[in-house]
Amino acid sequence: MAERIFALDIGTRSVTGLLLEKSNDTYTVLDYCTIEHHTRSMLDGQIHHVMEVAAVMKEVKENLDKKHGPLPRVSAAAAGRSLITQRASAAFELNEDVISNSDTIRHLELSAVHKAQNQLTENQKGKRGFSQQYYCVGYSVLTYKLDEEPIGSLIDQRGYLASVEIIATFLPRVVVESLFAALERSNLELENLTLEPIAAINVLIPVSMRRLNVVLVDIGAGTSDIAITDSGAITAYGMVPIAGDEITEAISDEFLLDFPIAEKTKRMIANEGEATVTDILGFETTVTKAMLVERIQPSINKLADAISGEIINLNGKLPKAVMLVGAAVSLLT
Missing domain, CATH: 3.30.420.40 (ATPase, nucleotide binding domain)
Incomplete structure (x- = not known):
């Protein structure tokens, strides 16, 4: 059923x-x-x-x-507001026994997640206001190993030592x-x-593409969420608290529009190329996409710089490709 x-x-x-x-x-x-x-x-x-x-x-x-x-x-x-990631590993001895079910592997993965939680707590000690204030909201497997050698799956494998490395994601308690x-x-x-970035990357970047160093950026209204793949795994998650709302606020400031009107204007220009708006003083203006981009260019640059800076910070190098999704993308490309 x-x-x-x-x-x-x-x-x-x-x-x-x-x-x-x-x-x-x-x-x-x-x-x-x-x-x-x-x-x-x-x-x-x-x-x-x-x-x-x-x-x-x-x-x-x-x-x-x-x-x-x-x-x-x-x-x-x-x-991914105030997202923190932590890598960790866990292992157990097989002694030539075979792992015959997924529950054993799940237990191994969760042991690594528990270690990641402990490492995060240890790393945050001494920082003001920290007292178990982060919750784990997801994790991805970086690699499985059998006798210290990478392997695609541990099911029905025979060896002496099985291990896993994961990347766990944590959000503030609030x-x-x-x-x-x-x-x-x-x-x-x-x-x-x-x-959100875990959900997005599992839909948009299949396992067969993850050998490539690809970045997925989901530009929402409040946050721009980042996920990175390389060498067959999801290698990093991140976010910047700058996204579509900052573009809307720039439109609001530049053309003297109430925020909801600025949001409608942004969408109309993205879809139709122009919009006629009336500002708070009653003056009517027709705004084209070229005019809009020129007037709010500093805010576009700020968003682009924040995203590219976080990508380089997470990836350590320029990726092979960047995939952008989200309503504000048409104004950035």
């Missing part, structure tokens, strides 16, 4: 609910619903007003409930707990939690 999955992407600008059906290894999208936040209740990927965000989440859920029946459990993707509070107010039980 096919399994139904309800997922929420809780973004700075909007909440999207996705209903899927899983059959074997195939996913079919049954329905989706996107509703924008009525106020700026989220900034830079952080929930600032739990009740307002919860109201939008509940509205999305109820729209899908009406057509598909009750959806009490949800898988959620969190924005980010995660505000998300939990919003889900609780929406009458939703959290089934799975992941990070």
Whole structure:
């Protein structure tokens, strides 16, 4: 029997609910619903007003409930606000025994995640205000090894020592707990939690492409999330707290527009090439894409510099390719 999955992407600008059906290894999208936040209740990927965000989440859920029946459990993707990553390894002796099930490998991976948590705690000691304030929200396997040699899978392998290296991602407690509070107010039980860049890279960059040093940048409203692949694995995650909202604020400042009007103007110009707007003083102006880009170029450069700087910091070199996704991309390219 096919399994139904309800997922929420809780973004700075909007909440999207996705209903899927899983059959074997195939996913079919049954329905989706996107509703924008009525106020700026989220900034830079952080929930600032739990009740307002919860109201939008509940509205999305109820729209899908009406057509598909009750959806009490949800898988959620969190924005990478103040993301910290930590690498760690774990190993255990096989003594020529065979690993015959995935549960053993899962236990090995989680042992590495636990080590990453301890290392993060140790690294943060002495920093002001730190007291177990980070939650692990996901991890990726960098490599498996059998007797110190890289191997694709440990299942049914025989040797003396099995090990794994992972990269774990952590978010501040306030980010995660505000998300939990919003889900609780929406009458939703959290089934799975992941990070937006982890979800994005698993959809857009398949395993067969990960031997290439490729960077995926998801430019949202509040954060620009980064994921990097190289040598067959996901090697780094990162974020910068600068994204589409900074572009909208620059449009608002430059053309004297209220923020919601500036956001509509940005979208219209991205889709149609120009927009006619009336500023707060009542003056009407037709803004073309070329005019817009010229007037807000410093803000575009600031966003591009922040993203490129974080890529070099994470990757240590220029990547082979950069893939950009997100509504603000058309103004940056």
